[in-house]
Every structure is written in C-alpha cells, then in structure tokens.
Amino acid sequence: MKNLKFTFLFFVVCSLFLLASCSPKEELKSSNNSKQDSISVFLQEMKNDTLAFETRLQSADKALQWIHSTKDSLDTKEILLYKIYLFGNLMHYDSAINTSKELLQKEIKKNDSASISQSYYQLAYYYDREQQKDSAYYYYNLIKNEFLTYNDSITNGRILNEIAGIERVYGDYNASEFSGLSALNYLGDKDSLSSANVYTNWAISSKLQGQVTDALLFYKKAIDLASSKEQKLIIANNIAITYRDIGDYTTSIKILDSLLKDTITIFRTRARVIDNLAYVKWLAKTNENVLPELEKAMEMRLKENDLWGLIASYAHLSTYYENINSKTALSYASKMYDVAIRQNSTPDQLEALQKLIALDNPIKAKEYYRRYLRLNDSLQNAKQIAKNQFAKIKYDSDKNREENSQLKISTANKELEIQKGKTTNVLLFTSGSTIFITLLIFIYYKRKKYQIEKRVEVYKTEERISKKIHDEIANNMVNIMNKVQYTENPKEVLLDDLEKVYLLTRDISHQNNSIETGAHFEPFLKSMLTSFNSNTTTVILKDIQKVGMDLIAKEKQIELYRILQELMVNMRKHSEATLVAITFKVDKNQLHINYSDNGKGLDLKELKFKNGLKNVETRIKSIPGTITFESSLNNGFKVFISFKK
Template sequence: MKRLKVTFLFFCVFNIAHASNFSFGDEFLKFKLKIESDSLDYHIKNMKENSLPLSVSLKYANKAMELAKKKELTSKQKEILAYKTYLFGNLRNYDSAIYISKRYLKLLKKDNIKGIGNQYSRMGYYYRANSQIDSAYYCYNYSNEMFLIVEDSARIGENLTHMAIIQSNLGDYTGSDETGIKAINYLDKTNVLYLSSLYNCLAINSKNQKDFNEAIYWNDKALKIATNRIDSIGILNNKAIALRSLEKYDESIALFTELLKDSLIEKKPRKKARIIDNKAYAQWLNNKNLSVLSDYMLAKEIRQKDKDSMGLITSYAHLSDFYKIRNDKIAVDYALKMYNLASHKKSPRDQLEALQKLISLDNSSRIKKYYASYISISDSLVEAERQVENKFAKLKYDSEKNRGENLRLKIVNSKKELELEKEKARNIIGAASSGAILLGFIGFGYYRRQKHQQEKKEEVYKTETRIAKKIHDEVANNVVNIMNKVQYTSETKEVLLDDLEKVYLLTRDISHQNSTIETGESFEKSLKALLASFNTNTTTIIVKDINNVELKLLTKDKQIEIYRVLQELMVNMQKHSSARLVAISFKKDSNQHFINYSDNGIGFALKELKFKNGLKNMESRIKSINGIITFETSLNKGFKAFISFKK
C-alpha cells in the first residue's frame, strides 16, 4: 500500500512538472548559482581571477565590498580595498587608485606602522604616475618615516631612491645628491634594481651640474649592476654624452657606434633615434665641416613618427646648430620650431636654449622680444627652482627625525654666526679706537703673530717627530723583518717581493702625506687628486660643487691650510672610521667659504674629541686663516666637520 502511495505521488509531481515544462536540473543550478552569488568568498575569488578583464574584476570587487560592509568584516574590507587599488593602478585610473588608497588607510590601525608605510609608498607611485609630483614626494617621505620606526632598511632605501629621482627631475640636483647618498647607506648590494636607478640618477645630477667626470663614475657603477641589456644601453648612451661633453669625441663616437650595432635597438625607436642623433652631434662637434645632415634627418623622422616631442626638441636644436654656419634662415626656422615645441611641452630650460639661438641668429626687430622672453623665463626658472628647494626642505623639516637634524644644524650655524659677529665687532672697535687703543691692538697683533709663528714651529716639530716615529715603527721594523727572513729563513722570492712592496707602499704614503702642495691655478686640480686618491673598493668619495667656489683665487696660505686639513680628515677616516661613503661639499657666498665633511663611519664619543691630536692640529690650522671648524660625532653614527673662513 505504501509503495502505491509513493508511486502515485511521484506520478502527480511528474505530471505537474511536465505540464509546466519544469526541469529539476535547471532549477537546481539556478538555486546553486544564487547561493554562490551571495557568497563573499566567491566574489573575492573572482576579483583576483587573472583571466578576467580588469573591468570585470572591479565589478566583483564592488559586490564583495558591499557584502563585506553588510557583515561588518573589516579585515575583508581591507583585503578588497588593497586589491582595488592594484586594479585601478593597472587600468591607469590613478585618481581612483589614490581615492581607494585613502579609504584603505582609514581602516588601518595606527599601530600598523608597516602597513601604513607600504600604503603611502604605493600612493607615492600613483601620485607620481598621475604627475602630482609634490604629493608623490610627500607620500614617499611619510612612508620613509614609518619604515624608520620599524627599522626596515630596504624600504627606507627604496623610498629615498624615489625621492632623489623626483628631486632630480624637478632640478634640485644638490638636494637629490644628498637624498641619493643617504639611500646608498640603506640599500643592500643585492638590491640591484634600485641601486642601478640611483646610480643613474646621481650620474644625471652630475651631468646637469657640468661635472662630467663624476657623471661617468656613476654611469660605470650603474653599468656594473644593470640587470638587462636595454638598461645598459641607456646608461652607455649617457656615458657617451658625458665623454662628448669632455671633448673626448673619439671615445664618444666609438661608444655610440657600438650601441647602434645592437639588434635590440631596432625594437626601441626612441632609443635608436637618440643614439643616431647623439652620434651625429658628436661627429659634428669633432669636425664642423663634416656633413651629418642625413643622420640628423633620420633621427628627426623617427621621432616625428613616434610622436617623441622631447626628442624632437633635441633634433631641432642640433639642426639649428648645423645650419648656423651654412644657412642662417634655416637655422632660425629650426630654433623657432624648438622654441615653440618647448613652450608647448612647458620645458623652460629648452625654451632658454632656443631663445639663446634666436638672439644670436636673428638680426630682425624680433630680437628685443626674444631677449625680453629670455629674461622673463630665466627669472621664473630661478624662482621655480628656489621654490622647489624650499618645498623639499619644508617637507623634510616636517618630519620629526629631520626636525631634530635641522635643529642641530641651526645650532651649529648659529654658533658660526655668533663667532663671525664677534669678529665683526672686534674689527669695528679696532677701527673706532683711539691712538692708544690702536697701539695696544698693534701690540696684541704682534703678540698673536709671534704666538702663531711659535705654533707653526711646534707644528713642524710635531710633524717631523710623527714622520720619524712612523718611519721607525712601520718602515724600519718591516725592513728588519725582511732582513731576518733573508738571513734565517728560506722564504721564496715571491714572498720577499710582497714584503718589499708593502714597505714601498708605506714609504709612498708617508711621502704623499708630507709632499709639497701645488698652489695658485693648479690648487683645485691638486686638491681633487688628493681626495680622489682615497677612493677604494670599499670607500666611495663624493666631492660636490668644488668647481663653483674658485679655490684658485684663495691666498697661498689658505690653500695650504685647507689642503692639509682635508688631508688630515681623509687620513683619519682611512685609519679609524671604516666608512663606506664620504661626502665633501663646497659652498661660498659674498664673504665666506664653507666646506662640509661627512662620513658614515663608526664615529666616536664626543667626550673623546679633546684627546684627539689630529683634531687639535686642524683647529690650529683653521684658526691661522681666521676660520672656524666644528666637529660632530657619536658612536656608530659617523663623523662630520664644518669649516668656514673668510675669502
């Protein structure tokens, strides 16, 4: 009876289903899909599905966000928002990527320092890609503060690299150098991607500051660690340009020629055009009677086809130079094209170069208009660069860590200013004194001269004593050891030669440290050679702006004292600091010269300063030229020296 009832029920259901065209399989699938469509995990999974178009992935992300909000699942919301920033970034919708990043940051806890640092770094990338450079720099700087707290050296170095590149792009080359040198201290040698970018940035800074030898130095460092051939081509192109600027035309042309043989160039029209144009320009500079027009035109055609506006500006510049000695009218036409395109692309430096060409070429009444434009753009550029430097300085100052550093520098500079004000006051009092006071002043001056001469004699004595002790302790003892080996052992010839070479190097160092100093016109070259001689495989010496301070105009006494003080600093660094990086910067204003020395060595406690004879000698030397030297150091935090003296 039961079987009959079941059969009847099945029969009734089957007939109803048949009558309404009903299908159990279809409805079950629809029901299953409806359950899945309401599942948060389902939407998150599809949001991350790489095979789907990005726009579809965003739809899944939006639905997932809606469900996560309903269920108040904060961790899921963070996961979705983080991925949405990635999707918008890939779509190059940077405004939306930035907006979503800010929403994501609101959900992060304040103690999640690393997470905040990561997100600000990502925002820096989106701002930079969106041409919002100020905001990009701010984000990288803020991210850096977070990673300083958690002591994540790799991320600190990466942020500093981005910041240095931004500063360089905006024309703050000195600031970029400072930031870049800091980055080197944090980046591990294995992080070749960032190190290569950083070295290239420092090379560009040096080139734009007309220090082409320094540019080549950084190009070579970048080249050693470049990770792919296309990066190497870019670096070699920059090196060839630096060689051209140094008038080493044969080397430059040879390098450009080798680059054009690379098959990879054919796939990169912009790079190909750049190298063809640069090679032609080097050949023309080497021989202005040489016809390189076909290469110039080929580079121009490639750039026009590729819509490379910045490349075209360079083509027009070179063509204007080429025609200057052949056809003034064509030269003016190309200079005008350069100016108009540079104005359209808002490139003030290229505008200035184009106006210079027009002023020298065009003899019409328009020359006044060109000159007025040149003055206006030049003034605007100087003001813009000043604002850029101030803006970066303020951003750094707003950081708590850098605020302390700026306060320290402010104190040091205040001390210098106070000393200088005292010196001014003494001069004024001396000038206004009566005859009796003047005689007293002369007597005091005589006493000081006598004292200075005595100090000089004592210094000569100390120097001679030091040399004698060094020869006795290091050279003589080594010679005795070699003699003993010759007499009483059967050491091989190679071992004895190695020992003799060590003695030779010792005597050469002693000679170098106490050699005569070239002064006058040759002083700057001599000082550069001294500082460069301390470059080793483990220590890099950075010298900034030495060409801008005209050291050749200093008196002979000042040149000698400055040389010896810097020599003493470098010798101390080599012996005691274990520094990987040394930076020496030169600066001058209307009345004074400034020299700042800084290394990242082991340093030593401040209380030990008074016991260092070398530092006392430096103080004595700087005082002898009416200057001031102050030191700053602490254990494991490097050593700094600040020198100032009147012209």
C-alpha cells in the same frame, strides 16, 4: 635616464603585488550569484588586456556606477587600482593622481598602514611623472619613514634613491649625495640595478657641477653594476654624451657606433642612439651628411610620441641648420620650445629660448629675452623654495617620528611618571630656569654683538667717506688748482671740471645721507634706485608699489635701503651692466627682493673680499633675514633677499 628610472620597475612590482588578485582569469567571488552576473561583465572587460585602455576605463567606471547605484558592499579597491594603472598607461597622470587620492582616503578610514604606504607610492610615482617633483618628494619621504619602521632595507634604499634624484634636479647636490650614500648603505649587494641607479645619479650631479672626471668614474661603476643589457646600453649612451660634451668626439663616436651595431630592442633607445651618433659625427665634421639620420630619429620619435626624445631631435636639427637655413633652424627651435612647455621642462625651455633669441628678428628676440629672464629667475626661485620645502619636510617627518616614539614611551611608563611627579616638577622648574637664564644671556650677547657690528659699520663708513674725499674730490681739486695757476684753459674746461667735482660730492652725499622712513620710504627708495639710470644702464623696478613698503619697520627700512644702495654702487663700479632688474614680492608676510643684472659677474669665491659686498650680509642678518648670491664670470650677477616684514 628618464627611461631607466627605477620608479617604473618598482611600480610594476608593486602593481603585480597589489593586483595579484585581479588576474583576468579570475572571477569575482560573491555569495550573491545574481549580483555576480550583473557586474562580472564590467570587471572582465576592465581586466581584458586585449581591449584598448579607453574601453577598459569605461568598463571600470560602469562597474563603480553599478556598485554606487545598488549600494552594494563590494570593495571598490580592486577597480580603483585598475583605473590608476589604466590612466598611467594612457599618460593621464593627473587623473591617476586624483584616483590615487580617492583610494588613499578609503585606506586611511580602514587604518590599513600597508595599503596607505602603497597609495603614497602611487602618488609619488605619478607626481614625478607629471613633473611635480616637490609633491613627489613629499610622498617619497612619507614612504621612507613608513618603511624604516619595517626594516625593509631594499625598499628603503630604492626610495632614498628616488629622493636623491629629485634633490639633484633642484640643484641640492649635497643633499642628493647624502641620500644616495644612505641608499647604498641600505642596498648593499642586494639590488645591483638600484645601486647602478645611485651611481648614475651621482654621475649626472658631477657632470652638472663640471666634475667630468668624477662623472665618468661613476658612470663606469654604474655600468659594471647594471643588471640588464638595456640598462647597460643607456648608461653607455650617457658615457658617450659625456665624452661629446668635453670635445672627445672620437671616443664618443666609437661608443655610439658600437651601441648601434648591437641589438637594441627598445624603440626609443635605438632612436636616441641614432640621433646622438649623427649629431656627434656632425660636431666632429660639420660637412658630414648626417641629415638623413637626424630626420630618421625624429620620425621614429614622432611615431612613438616620444616627447622627451623630440626635444633632443629638434635641438640637434636646429643647431644643424643654423648656418645652412636660418628659417628652418628657427622652425625647429620653435618646435623644441613648444614641446618643452608641454613637458613642463624649464631647462629645455631656456635652451630653446636661447636659440630663438639668436635666430629670430630683433623685435621677437627682445620678447624671447624677457621670457628667458623671467623663466630663469622663476627656476632659481623654484629651486630655492624647493630646497627650503625639502628641509622642512625632513624636519617635520623627523619631528613626528620622534614625537610618536615619545608618546609610546610615555604610555608605557605612565604609572612610573605619576610616582615621580614631584621630582619631575622640580626638574622641570630647574630646567626651565636654566633655559630662561640661558636665553637672557643669549639675548644680551646678541644685542652686544649687534651694537659692536653697528659701531664697526659706522667706522668703516666714515673711513670710506674719508677715502672717497681724499682720492676723488681732493685729487680733482688739486688738478683744477694747477690748471688755474699754470695753464690758460678756457673757462668752459674749468667749469666742466668743477661740475665733475660737484657730481662726485653729490654721489657721496646721496650714499651717506639720512634716510626717509615710514610713509615716505617708498618714493625715497625709488628715487635712489632710479638715480642709477644712465645712458649706458637701464634700471627696472617691478611691483615695488604692491608690497607695502610703508608697513616695514623703520630699522628694517634703513637696512634695506643701505643693502640695495650697496648693490647699485657695486653695479656701477664693477659690473658694466646695461640692464638691472629689481623685483619685489610679498608671500605670507615675507618680503622677497630679487636683484639681477647682465654685467660681467664675479667669482663667488672672492665675494667676501671684494666690491664692498661683505657689509651686505652683516646688514641682512641684523634685520634678521637671508641673502643669496649667484654669479660666475661673464654671466651676470643675481642676489636674492628675504626677510619678514
């Protein structure tokens, strides 16, 4: 849906509104005719849509240079707006962002709220195009708060739809659904195009969460609301892809075939349909000769410089050649990876790396696998950070709006507040006392709860040790005694059995021994973690020496040790992992620890009832800190830990 994004249409509307006074047919009015003659040539060339965008940009720069050199009082807003527009058409989004910031500073000095909001929109739009979604989200949120004060329901709905799309990209599906619902409440039946986009966003979210039936229902609602033929074609293409992904190739082919027979005016859309139809036909019948269509779509996209489309073409061609010519398949996978990096698309980079791992030689495949792990971890961290940032942005904006409202009320009732000063002081004192007492009660309650939880932990630890001694050591000792008494096993067999009992007692001792803290904590922790290395499992520690473990408070060191020990024990017992990676990082006095293994994973619904991990959450809350689990069956296990040093 990248070509369907409302931001493009809305930007066109905003641009037409902003640039209404900038028509190429108009002349800049000035009381000074000589100045008009000097700069008019540059302005006319800047506005001349028959010239190349680069030429028009040069004319805009010359106009600005003329104004600065002559110290003319002519407003440069018109020129800066044209520069932003021209940079956008050239896809120089970083330059469009910088020019938008320059214009924003001018509007802030003028205190022109309408123009400031328009600059916010330009920044949000171009940050979105540059794939800097967090920055785009920030400015969209500023616009939303500004237009809420104007009761502009359509604009509010459109901006909320953009916010919903970014939240969906970062996997914050609940927030995305809520923003989309808020958008529909504002839009009503006033803007069917934007309403269709809301349902399309919901469809994509449902599909990403595996709710295919819901996705199809939302797509069908979107196509009913679509207000243009091109929009309907794109949504129909998405419906066909959904049927393809669930294996209903017949329905998918039927839809795409009908689209191809229709009149598709947009070149990129036609290339997309040709590519998708050929690929689905091949999935249905792998002996189908679809190569000419796949290559035709690729050539169309190369001619159009459609980089997003090329990612899809290279992916399909790589898959097509996998069992025919592995060298060609590898070449297309490599091209897909290069374009995905250019487009800063992490999901596409991950997909390309999976192909490269499967197709390249073992040495390179190993390096690709390392990149995949790093990139995947980075993506998950980025999503979590973005969610936290989004929440903070919402909180700050709501807080600022509330503070502004309170300021207006305070100003309007200043005299009344003076007259009621004494009463207010009494109320403040009473409220302060109440809050203080409540805080003391809360602290006492938290301490008592913590003490109870610690006693429960001690009891559970003792119970677990007792069970281990009974189930593991005692039973083994009985077996050894029986062998000694009733069999004639060689001494070597008995010694092996005794060694196993010794190793069991050592493990129990290590799991429950006293913990070195302070300056000795780091080597003590490393020793415990690396003790889980074995012939079948490799444990990798990254940057543990860079985070200053000795500076962590003693009680936090103890809890961290037990948390990581619990994770490692769980790994050895249940995961069947061959590789465990633990990364340590400090950011603004916040310690982040990321655990990842390639084991068989588990169902997160059962997390609180199995594998002894239920104690981990209790421990991290006592520090206090946060812990997040990510896993699914046969897909590894990840844990993200964070707390203040």
